[in-house]
Amino acid sequence: MPAEPRGAESRVGRGETDFTRIYVLVVIGEILAIAGLYWLGRYFS
Amino acid sequence: MSAIDWGIVVAYLVWMVWDGLRLSRRTNEVEGYFLASRSLPWWAVGLSVMATQLSAITMTSTTGLGYQDGMRFIQFYFGLPLAMIILSLTVVPFFYRAKVYTAYEYLERRFDLKTRTLTSVLFLLSRGLSCSVIIAAPAVILSIVLGWNLTLTVLAIGMPTAIYTMIGGVQAVTWTDVKQMVIIVAGLVAAVVVLIINLPDGMSVGSALQVAGVTGRTKALDFTFDVNTTYTFWSGLIGGLFLSLSYFGCDQSQVQRYLTAKSVDEGRHSLLMSAFAKIPLQALVLLIGVLMFVFFLFTKAPMIFDDAAKARVEASPRAGEYRALEEEYDRAFDARRQAAQDLSATVGAGPVVPQARDTFIDADARVKNVRDRAIAIVRDVKQDAKYTDVNYVFPTFVVKHLPIGLVGLLIAAIFAAAMSSIAAELNSLATATVIDVYKRHFRREAEDSHYLFVSKLSTALWGLFTCVMALYAANLGSLIEVVNRFGSFFYGSILGVFILALGVKRATGTGAFIGLIAGMTTVGLAAYYSGMSFLWHNVLGAVTVTVVGLMVSLLSPPVSRPIEPAAR
Numbered sequence: 045m046p047a048e049p050r051g052a053e054s055r056v057g058r059g060e061t062d063f064t065r066i067y068v069l070v071v072i073g074e075i076l077a078i079a080g081l082y083w084l085g086r087y088f089s
Numbered sequence: 090m091s092a093i094d095w096g097i098v099v100a101y102l103v104w105m106v107w108d109g110l111r112l113s114r115r116t117n118e119v120e121g122y123f124l125a126s127r128s129l130p131w132w133a134v135g136l137s138v139m140a141t142q143l144s145a146i147t148m149t150s151t152t153g154l155g156y157q158d159g160m161r162f163i164q165f166y167f168g169l170p171l172a173m174i175i176l177s178l179t180v181v182p183f184f185y186r187a188k189v190y191t192a193y194e195y196l197e198r199r200f201d202l203k204t205r206t207l208t209s210v211l212f213l214l215s216r217g218l219s220c221s222v223i224i225a226a227p228a229v230i231l232s233i234v235l236g237w238n239l240t241l242t243v244l245a246i247g248m249p250t251a252i253y254t255m256i257g258g259v260q261a262v263t264w265t266d267v268k269q270m271v272i273i274v275a276g277l278v279a280a281v282v283v284l285i286i287n288l289p290d291g292m293s294v295g296s297a298l299q300v301a302g303v304t305g306r307t308k309a310l311d312f313t314f315d316v317n318t319t320y321t322f323w324s325g326l327i328g329g330l331f332l333s334l335s336y337f338g339c340d341q342s343q344v345q346r347y348l349t350a351k352s353v354d355e356g357r358h359s360l361l362m363s364a365f366a367k368i369p370l371q372a373l374v375l376l377i378g379v380l381m382f383v384f385f386l387f388t389k390a391p392m393i394f395d396d397a398a399k400a401r402v403e404a405s406p407r408a409g410e411y412r413a414l415e416e417e418y419d420r421a422f423d424a425r426r427q428a429a430q431d432l433s434a435t436v437g438a439g440p441v442v443p444q445a446r447d448t449f450i451d452a453d454a455r456v457k458n459v460r461d462r463a464i465a466i467v468r469d470v471k472q473d474a475k476y477t478d479v480n481y482v483f484p485t486f487v488v489k490h491l492p493i494g495l496v497g498l499l500i501a502a503i504f505a506a507a508m509s510s511i512a513a514e515l516n517s518l519a520t521a522t523v524i525d526v527y528k529r530h531f532r533r534e535a536e537d538s539h540y541l542f543v544s545k546l547s548t549a550l551w552g553l554f555t556c557v558m559a560l561y562a563a564n565l566g567s568l569i570e571v572v573n574r575f576g577s578f579f580y581g582s583i584l585g586v587f588i589l590a591l592g593v594k595r596a597t598g599t600g601a602f603i604g605l606i607a608g609m610t611t612v613g614l615a616a617y618y619s620g621m622s623f624l625w626h627n628v629l630g631a632v633t634v635t636v637v638g639l640m641v642s643l644l645s646p647p648v649s650r651p652i653e654p655a656a657r
Binding site: 061 | 160163167170171173174177295298299301302303305307308309310354357361364365368369372
């Protein structure tokens with residue numbers, strides 16, 4: 045019988061991946077994109 | 090268009106149909122036909138999600154918006170990444186584990202049959218009509234720019250798509266979407282490269298952006314909070330969040346994409362792919378528009394990009410007035426070109442010189458003023474108060490200024506953008522028709538082969554309906570606006586129903602049903618009597634349905650139905 049998932053996997057559905065880090069990366073990516081667009085407007089004006 | 094370009098477009102169409110038909114061997118039962126037996130990898134589903142959203146209207150009108158207004162439109166997508174996170178946490182596991190074919194099927198298990206049927210019928214109405222517009226809009230533009238017959242252009246876009254979707258099912262839709270997405274991105278990158286290569290001697294990309302920036306086209310962010318203005322940071326973040334939640338979470342054309350994934354994880358990955366890629370991709374599309382603006386500063390642009398509109402004005406009593414405007418436009422254009430040359434000479438050497446900047450801004454304002462007056466004449470002659478030629482800028486650039494070979498690639502990319510959206514919509518229209526209407530209301534028990542036959546027949550009939558409607562829509566420009574408004578009336582309201590279903594345990598079917606009607610009525614009244622931007626309609630609809638639905642639910646007897654039903 046396979047072992048029960050441990051650590052991060054135990055907080056989510058059995059056999060499913062913990063997406064928390066990916067969600068954080070999405071938010072960071074969006075903040076960087078908005079910052080980049082802000083810079084674009086400020087620098088090239 | 091040259092023979093080589095024709096060859097590329099024809100080869101593309103033949104390849105898509107052949108590839109779609111080849112995949113039909115994998116679909117010999119209903120679950121395979123509609124859900125690919127839940128076997129597809131996340132990257133294919135993710136590309137299909139993006140290809141479905143990116144229609145030919147996006148390619149022509151978004152580049153046109155970039156040309157006319159600059160990067161502001163990018164704010165429209167600020168809510169999308171956050172919506173993808175919320176959907177990954179909520180509806181993806183819910184729908185996947187419930188083993189549903191349609192999002193609306195879940196609503197019957199959670200609420201009742203009437204709520205399921207109403208939401209599904211609203212989807213069929215709006216998507217059936219919007220699919221016609223997705224065919225008609227690029228067909229009108231391509232037929233004018235390329236001089237093709239309009240009926241043949243509609244059929245060239247709609248028929249091959251209907252054929253491979255009908256025979257190959259969702260397998261054909263997804264795998265052709267993957268290839269079409271590659272063609273679209275290759276075409277967009279090729280357009281950017283050509284625009285950069287064609288910058289005047291000595292002008293860098295940075296200088297080009299500096300010149301465009303002087304007119305405000307590089308300014309992407311507007312932090313004004315005004316519900317009557319469509320493209321602001323807040324309308325994009327909040328209104329765009331609700332729109333994305335509704336589109337990706339409640340619209341069958343998108344829900345069906347991630348229901349085909351191998352697992353819940355793969356479904357989540359497919360949505361998060363869009364979360365990462367959508368804003369950069371749209372920035373690339375808008376950048377093409379901004380670079381086209383710089384290109385047409387130094388290369389003579391027509392006063393009106395739409396040749397058909399020009400011909401109509403020249404045949405009208407206002408032809409003399411229009412010709413006089415063209416002479417004024419020529420002088421204004423030459424003055425702006427000189428001002429742009431002077432400005433670009435200064436930006437390469439350091440900070441923008443204020444005098445060169447002011448001269449260029451004045452010259453650009455004069456060109457805009459002449460163009461605005463020309464557009465006003467076209468509106469008067471066509472009796473169309475909302476007429477604009479922005480959708481013709483990119484196709485005109487492609488046909489008149491790209492080298493042989495790339496014209497074919499870009500026309501194929503516009504076809505690909507249209508076909509990828511149409512295929513997914515036809516597939517989802519057939520799914521909702523068969524699962525939510527035919528199987529639920531007319532024939533509840535039958536052999537799988539019977540439902541498979543009805544599914545293919547349904548896809549064919551929707552293909553026929555959308556092509557016929559597209560021919561009508563193509564000849565009635567204002568219908569496109571009507572269809573877009575019609576959709577915005579209930580997009581947020583349907584989201585409200587799903588918020589009640591997934592988030593409010595006490596919510597009942599009657600509450601959701603009455604809330605949905607209240608939400609659509611409120612949005613309709615707001616659209617008619619106020620200047621509220623359509624992005625805020627989604628917020629208004631969702632909030633109204635949630636509040637009214639909850640109030641009605643509290644007044645009606647509780648019904649014990651689990652939020653997350655077991656799979657059937």
